[in-house]
């Protein structure tokens with residue numbers, strides 16, 4: 001990295017610090033932990049005999065490495081899914097005994113995301129970190145973006161895009177900075193509710209992409225609430241929450257949601273939809289009107305971090321559809337929890353954003369499969385979006 005490079009930072013991320021042992025969902029639990037090649041070698045050269053013994057026991061070479069700066073090696077996590085270098089108080093022994101120089105690129109960087117857009121560094125935070133979500137939601141004011149000098153620290157480049165490259169000449173990607181700014185501006189337009197802003201964004205992108213809004217058959221349904229229950233039930237089943245996803249927290253939220261909407265009961269879909277409608281009208285809408293900023297910040301961070309609208313591929317409408325699906329799924333879970341508790345709090349939203357990001361955004365194939373399924377069913381249109389948002 002060049003010294004004194006400039007970096008763009010969203011206001012919420014300016015003074016982030018990891019809270020270590022105090023963290024309720026440590027990033028050192030439940031995940032593979034990657035070790036870059038330089039750090040991997042340092043581990044086996046350390047003069048600290050005790051630590052060296054531990055490295056020999058717990059660190060292994062990753063034969064399927066995609067990038068030596070990221071995952072040349074791995075930590076073998078223990079049966080309880082904890083990093084073996086985490087002590088009982090959830091503090092890192094590598095950091096404590098050898099110093100931060102011995103943290104791998106991934107351990108040092110997380111939850112920071114470094115992107116390069118047209119040669120300029122950009123920083124944001126992964127919302128799978130609970131403390132990052134707290135920072136995100138700590139202010140009601142719109143997120144602003146501040147230019148700073150980039151410190152010389154270890155980091156991993158998550159994405160690097162040069163929109164001036166010849167290969168993008170005929171693609172909308174060459175307009176990525178403008179489209180992203182337009183999207184953030186639309187989502188931060190507080191003259192209307194957050195769902196309406198997302199709909200406005202879709203109409204604008206549909207227009208820019210010159211998509212034909214009438215090329216599909218209408219989706220025939222009894223009510224949008226019934227449609228959402230059926231659709232998200234299918235999404236939850238495809239995710240395999242109870243048998244494939246290794247997250248007791250996500251599983252317990254899903255059970256709460258199923259209980260709240262009485263999804264396992266013998267009742268008709270329409271009576272479940274009535275319950276859903278009632279909870280949206282009496283709990284979710286009043287909460288959202290009062291606290292729309294929480295969803296605004298979540299969306300703005302996703303748009304900024306994921307090179308929206310090209311978050312999935314070169315088709316800007318695919319990026320838009322998946323932004324809405326992720327957002328609507330979070331809203332669906334919140335409504336289910338509200339149905340059970342008869343109330344919603346900013347902490348509920350924070351927990352939901354964190355666990356959804358951890359499970360869904362970091363899932364290797366789920367979003368890709370879901371998008372393929374949406375396209376197969378010809379749901380990639382504003383009619384489907386309206387059913388999820390209106």
Ligand code: SF4
Nearest residue numbers: 018019023027129131
């Ligand atoms: S998830 Fe965030 S706060 Fe928690 S241990 Fe990791 S970096 Fe620190």
